[in-house]
Amino acid sequence: MRINKILVVLLFPLIAEVMISCCDCIDSLIGHYTNKTMIVKNLDNSGPNPLTTTTNSVPKEAFGIRVQLTRERTACLAPPQSFFIQSAYATSCKCPPPNQLFAQDSVVTIQIFTLNDFDPNHPANSDVSDYFKVFEGSTFSTITDFIKKKKTVLYSDDELELDFDVLLMTPPSLNQSHKFKVKITLSDGRILEEMTPSIDLI
């Protein structure tokens, strides 16, 4: 009787794998990616949607910055193999996603600095991140919330290019030329920094 129990315990992993293994799954490709470079552009949101602009001026209530973060695939890992059996002997399918890209490093903070005097409380080189909000579809979120909710596992190479718009929700009190620096701190200690072209916020 005792030997039966021991056999059941030993065979349990095999039985479990037979139950959940997949009959016709494509071998999934598992890899990693790293945050590589960043481009920032001025946005004019005076129309129905935010558009990148190279003009010299934008209404100050409709200004924003488009951040384009480029991530690169770093390595591919071999797909996990079944320990006990070939998948052809399985009785059900629970296929993993065909592509899974895990972050090698992640975004820890995104900060926006004004390089010119913004208002009496924010002279040049002040952090004005709180004056900006990330705009997606028809929702706004703070930069901190945006980082928290952004998923780090990607399922397609198309997702390696990350574009997001940060809109200036508190316009400057000074109508003058403005220039901003976007600083992204990554979990591996690297810092990505880019500056927007100068623009008159009128």
Add this chain to the structure above:
Amino acid sequence: MRNIFVTILFFGIYSGHSFCQDSLNYKSKWQTRPNYGINVPITRLLDGGRIPDNLFEYGDHSTYWQVLSVSYFFHKHWGIAINFQGMTGKNISKRAEAFLADMNSEYENNYYVTPSTGASYDNFNPISGNFERGFIGLIYRYEKKRLFIYPKISIGVSSFYTDWGKAILKQKNSNNLIEVSYDSGKRPNDHIIMAASAAFGYKLTKRFYLNTDLMTSYYKTNITFNKKTTDLNTNVSTSESFKYNKKVFTLSIGTGLIFVIR
């Protein structure tokens, strides 16, 4: 025209033949009464001009068809009747279109408007129409050889849907974004309805009558649409109410047939 003439001739001949048989005056127990007519509002539920008017699957001016109507006479003069009417109004299928147009004209001077609504009423049901009402009533009959009148008092339920509507407003030359939404909080709206009616007409045959139906009905509504305006940046909202607390009186005029089942 020729078809109408042939039909009238047929009924004339058939009715003449039938009346050679015994009349069923006060003898019939079961009748059914298909009917078609119009509803004319004496008082209106929808004022016209208010944006939430477009979120009602209902029309004050409407047509009705009586898909189910059975009367049972348990006495020479007295009986009970149940009936169910499907109804539609001519602009109900354009409610969504009208809501989008109204939202645009209300806000388009200062905003880029992206409206949406659940009030898409193009899925017309040939049995129940867009909205419906059902009655149970006490019916009295007075019959002569060829003429009859059936007064009736009824109580029932009048039912229609209300829906949501909203718009995202992107302010021109600004990053500001506002959401304006309208919602009554409930979709089906059922109301107790009372009605007094009279059917009168002409007996074409022993079992087949032509009739006209006149009915006045009354019900009271208590519907409130809440207009919520939310600044999507700050999530600060303001609310405004649109009340539809109305006493709705309607005059219905219809015509149809009465078949004596037995």
